[in-house]
Amino acid sequence: MLAMNYRGPQRVRIDEKPEPKILHPQDAIVRVTRSCICGSDLHLYNGNVPDTRVGMTFGHEFIGEVTEIGSEVQKLKVGDMVIVPFNIACGKCHFCKQGLFGNCHESNSQATAVGGIFGYSHTAGGYDGGQAEYVRVPYADVGPTVIPPGMDPDDAVLLTDVVPTGYQAAEMGGIQKGDTVVIFGAGPIGIMAARCSWLFGAGRVIVIDKLEYRLEFVRNYANCEAYNYEEMDDPVVFVKKTTDWMGADVCIDAVGAEASGNLMQTITGRKLLLQAGSATAVHWAVNSLKKGGILSIVGVYGPTDNLVPIGNVVNKGITIRANQASVKRLLPKLIDHVQNGVINPKPLITHRVPLEDVADAYHIFSEKLDNCIKPVLIPPSAR
Numbered sequence: 104m105l106a107m108n109y110r111g112p113q114r115v116r117i118d119e120k121p122e123p124k125i126l127h128p129q130d131a132i133v134r135v136t137r138s139c140i141c142g143s144d145l146h147l148y149n150g151n152v153p154d155t156r157v158g159m160t161f162g163h164e165f166i167g168e169v170t171e172i173g174s175e176v177q178k179l180k181v182g183d184m185v186i187v188p189f190n191i192a193c194g195k196c197h198f199c200k201q202g203l204f205g206n207c208h209e210s211n212s213q214a215t216a217v218g219g220i221f222g223y224s225h226t227a228g229g230y231d232g233g234q235a236e237y238v239r240v241p242y243a244d245v246g247p248t249v250i251p252p253g254m255d256p257d258d259a260v261l262l263t264d265v266v267p268t269g270y271q272a273a274e275m276g277g278i279q280k281g282d283t284v285v286i287f288g289a290g291p292i293g294i295m296a297a298r299c300s301w302l303f304g305a306g307r308v309i310v311i312d313k314l315e316y317r318l319e320f321v322r323n324y325a326n327c328e329a330y331n332y333e334e335m336d337d338p339v340v341f342v343k344k345t346t347d348w349m350g351a352d353v354c355i356d357a358v359g360a361e362a363s364g365n366l367m368q369t370i371t372g373r374k375l376l377l378q379a380g381s382a383t384a385v386h387w388a389v390n391s392l393k394k395g396g397i398l399s400i401v402g403v404y405g406p407t408d409n410l411v412p413i414g415n416v417v418n419k420g421i422t423i424r425a426n427q428a429s430v431k432r433l434l435p436k437l438i439d440h441v442q443n444g445v446i447n448p449k450p451l452i453t454h455r456v457p458l459e460d461v462a463d464a465y466h467i468f469s470e471k472l473d474n475c476i477k478p479v480l481i482p483p484s485a486r
């Protein structure tokens with residue numbers, strides 16, 4: 104089958120790989136009909152995630168058709184079209200039972216922080232992902248959810264990660280009625296977080312990025328304010344000034360390890376890898392918050408130390424809430440929102456690329472070329 108193949112930092116290609124097989128009675132095999140490239144894949148692509156092995160297939164955002172099931176799978180049948188959450192979760196462990204499907208203790212039993220994630224390095228379990236024609240999906244009765252009749256596949260594929268993560272970013276912010284929410288990052292996740300902040304009662308939503316085309320998009324899509332940090336002397340002073348010098352009630356980091364905007368962070372975090380990615384957005388967010396404010400981090404960072412202003416977090420009494428999104432917990436509600444038109448994810452998809460051209464898609468998305476917001480890869484069988 105055709106599959107994306109990681110060859111080292113900034114080098115990916117399409118290759119022939121053996122089709123996956125059922126390895127466990129609870130597995131299913133899914134024929135992929137759409138898979139996306141995510142900002143999280145860029146951390147892998149740029150070599151920022153430990154134990155990203157050459158030969159791995161990325162891709163944690165995919166939908167497709169069930170083509171084979173293991174002997175213990177009961178809820179799925181061959182032919183079902185499914186949304187597959189990006190987290191791999193057993194559904195039975197201490198953490199899954201609490202709805203913490205991003206922290207499953209079984210699907211990545213060598214680690215104590217993160218659970219298994221499709222196509223996300225051996226740090227996240229070493230599972231091959233969905234930027235391929237077929238994927239093996241473990242615990243098939245737990246994660247995969249049948250796509251409701253009539254749902255557009257482009258909406259469905261964004262329910263595997265972008266919609267739940269944006270929603271959870273807003274949810275973790277504990278937004279109270281009338282709150283000012285400042286979101287760093289206008290990628291798909293920041294855009295969705297902005298849209299969802301209104302659902303929690305925000306009074307003002309501000310998005311900060313440097314890419315004009317994304318600022319323009321989010322202004323229209325999420326009906327919010329959007330500003331370019333390259334036009335500010337200091338983004339923190341900007342936020343304070345626009346909030347009567349109080350600061351934001353809630354800040355959301357939707358940037359993560361590839362942040363730009365601070366030379367020292369860029370050199371230590373992205374060039375020399377002395378810390379696990381540059382923590383510029385965390386800095387700006389912590390320092391832009393009101394005392395007692397809440398920082399919600401969905402931006403992904405490597406697991407090792409980062410130069411975050413932790414002293415300010417303590418002294419300002421900031422609550423930090425962070426996690427990988429718990430897609431499964433949120434899916435029923437979010438499917439309703441999509442079906443009722445409360446959230447309309449599809450417009451985020453700007454590029455539809457044949458799977459064979461996966462290397463070009465990574466280049467375009469990573470370099471933010473051609474006004475790219477979200478690329479989707481389409482395998483030959485789905486075209």
Ligand SMILES: NC(=O)c1ccc[n+]([C@@H]2O[C@H](COP(=O)([O-])OP(=O)(O)OC[C@H]3O[C@@H](n4cnc5c(N)ncnc54)[C@H](O)[C@@H]3O)[C@@H](O)[C@H]2O)c1
Nearest residue numbers: 142143268288290291292358359362363364402403427428
């Ligand atoms: N926690 C989760 O479950 C989860 C799920 C999906 C994605 N993520 C993470 O969310 C983050 C965003 O993902 P995405 O797909 O939107 O990525 P993306 O790369 O498309 O977008 C990131 C945006 O941040 C902007 N940016 C860079 N430095 C900035 C700064 N200092 N301040 C403000 N904006 C800055 C970039 O210009 C870009 O538009 C990534 O770190 C990704 O790994 C987390």
Ligand SMILES: [Zn+2]
Nearest residue numbers: 141143164264
């Ligand atoms: Zn993702």
Ligand SMILES: [Zn+2]
Nearest residue numbers: 193196199207
């Ligand atoms: Zn579990």
